[in-house]
Amino acid sequence: MTEEKMMVAERRNYKVHTTEDAKQIVIDYLKNTELSEYEIDFGLPEINDRYNIWKVPLLYTKEAVGDIVVDAYSKEIDKKLSSEIPIIRNRIIAIQASFSQRTVTKTKKKRSKKEFVVSNLDNMIIKGRSELALKTLPEQSIDLIFTSPPYYNARKQYSEYESYDDYLLLMRKVIRECRRVLIDGKFFVINTSHVLIPRNSRNESSTRIAVPFDIHQIFIEEGFEFVDDIIWQKPEGAGWASGRGRRFSADRNPMQYKAVPVTEYVMVYRKKPCVLIDHFIRDNPNQAIIQASKIEDGYEKTNVWYISPARDKRHPAIFPAELAEKVIKYYSFVDDVVLDPFGGIGTTAKAAKKLGRRFCTIEVSDDYIQHTINELEVNLIDMFNGRKIVYKDLSKESENEEFKSFEHLVHRLLREGHSKDELYDALLYGLKKKN
Ligand SMILES: C[S@@+](CC[C@H](N)C(=O)[O-])C[C@H]1O[C@@H](n2cnc3c(N)ncnc32)[C@H](O)[C@@H]1O
Incomplete structure (x- = not known):
């Protein structure tokens, strides 16, 4: 520190005097964050005596990944001015990914052969809460995740979430566990749509929550790469049930216009590090699987997929088998393990079975699990891949x-x-x- 700065620090009675003090505060702070597992270095801390703060640059393998700001008077971390921890973590994951990519290219044959992961999971039907049940699955044991999460209901009397933040926290927990069980470089495809909150009275207007955009942010922060936004387009009549657009249809006044939603998102992410796709094709020791998984003509060429919604009196919010089958065919190989952490009555599992993939479906509701069990013939050996179909009840886990x-x-x-x-x-x- 220069003499002049030392004088400022003393004159102003700062509690943080030196670069070493500032660095130590940040080291202590990081110990209690999810960055504690990474070897982080520090650039030279700088004091900003206009705002009375110390800025401590964080480096990972010599690359800048963010700054932590310390209040010079109180020694507290200024979280508003500091880079967000999940964002720093994500930058670190990206650097690690680029490293493993470089190493794969350098020692291609030797490394990729050694690292080809074949999951050993049986087909599984699990009753329980996903955020807990996922913890029982081994790391890197899943080849594809396809799911449609529970709907966020803002109406207190129907909602099982205290607030929208609680709902997003559940999503984050599940996405984080899913990343752990997913094999590096493999896909997580998620079907979501914006939520319509109906008005409470005639004097109010309905509002919408852009759930897919908030969930997107979580995926990015949790170490996934964004790949595609596929639009699932339903027939025009499908959206009128919500009532949206009726008023405008009758009165035709500008500003009353509201588009009737007839689409949902099918967002596609990949777990970082994003190993080259070629690795999953060329290095598979069973090349017959690659041949058996080729996709026939008539596949979807654009990101708009026209599919009619499905109805089933056993469940109010299932997605159509056609959607699950397309996702499974395009993003997994025969014999892969397909996980649905919010499995409902097992649409993903049934599609996976039909297409010669293994499945793992997790669902909290006893009723929906019973329907899944009835249809998937638990305890039998799957005729296609010769693996068992195992049922686990983890619902008592919460107790x-x-x-x-x-x-x-x-x-x-x-x-x-x-x-x-x-x-x-x-x-x-x-x-x-x-x-
Ligand atoms: C949109 S539905 C999925 C329907 C499914 N795609 C199908 O076609 O049957 C979401 C499901 O998540 C289940 N669910 C909600 N919270 C859960 C949790 N924490 N763990 C596991 N399942 C949960 C609900 O019971 C519901 O069946």
């Missing part, structure tokens, strides 16, 4: 000791004065000690 003690811990922390926002941050980034 097990680990979960109970977690719930007790949450209640205790709330009683001790930690705010809900703080606990939310803690789940994502680690808990700071309350003074």
